[in-house]
Amino acid sequence: MTDPADPPLAFDPATLAFYADNAASYAARDKGGPSRWLDAFLDDLPAGARILELGCGSGRDSTRMIARGFDVVPTDGSPAMAAEAEARLGRPVRAMRFDQLADCDAYDGVWANASLLHVPRGALADILALVFRALKPGGLHFASYKAGAEGRRDTHGRYYNYPDRLALIDTYARAGPWQDLSARDYVGGELGGAQVPWLGVTARRPAG
Numbered sequence: 001m002t003d004p005a006d007p008p009l010a011f012d013p014a015t016l017a018f019y020a021d022n023a024a025s026y027a028a029r030d031k032g033g034p035s036r037w038l039d040a041f042l043d044d045l046p047a048g049a050r051i052l053e054l055g056c057g058s059g060r061d062s063t064r065m066i067a068r069g070f071d072v073v074p075t076d077g078s079p080a081m082a083a084e085a086e087a088r089l090g091r092p093v094r095a096m097r098f099d100q101l102a103d104c105d106a107y108d109g110v111w112a113n114a115s116l117l118h119v120p121r122g123a124l125a126d127i128l129a130l131v132f133r134a135l136k137p138g139g140l141h142f143a144s145y146k147a148g149a150e151g152r153r154d155t156h157g158r159y160y161n162y163p164d165r166l167a168l169i170d171t172y173a174r175a176g177p178w179q180d181l182s183a184r185d186y187v188g189g190e191l192g193g194a195q196v197p198w199l200g201v202t203a204r205r206p207a208g
Helices: 013-029 038-043 060-067 079-089 121-134 165-175
Strands: 050-053 071-076 107-112 135-146 179-189 195-204
Touching: 013 079, 038 060, 038 107, 050 060, 060 071, 060 079, 071 079, 107 121, 121 135, 121 165, 165 179, 165 195
Parallel strands: 050 071, 050 107, 107 135
Antiparallel strands: 135 195, 179 195
16 A cells, blocks of 8 residues: 555655664663563563564663563664664664565564554565565564554654554555464554554464
């Protein structure tokens, strides 16, 4: 699905520029605990599982994964943001856009909290197909999205795809033969402190 606001590429340069320009201040603000969904995600993985984090930001969630003994590969599309996460984690963080994901059958889990929501709507199924391919058979994926009706920019100039539940489930279904695909509604925060509707998606690559 596309809409008139869709950026023409598989990523949005203006959104990446925002994080490049604001990496230090964004990381300084992001000192709270991990995502509310992270521990439940980790509990569904084998001990020591290998996890790819897409859009790790300041490294907040990777910090929790490492503390729990998981083999984490943190990545971020902004080199400046990746550098901030490196400083926090004390380990390398790969600067990688979502469309540059080339791994196959490599991860027990792919965690994408508040990151894939920046993918242009017309490219999201293709990016999710890369996520599907990167998972090992039986691997688990989680992503969260701000809910809405059409893609648009926020007051900071960042692009969001703002899917509704049915459109998001359909996009996942077009990306691969997922098992246990579900989307839950919840209310969460955004930059500036406002509370807005979100969707949390969980899906698994089939084991066989």
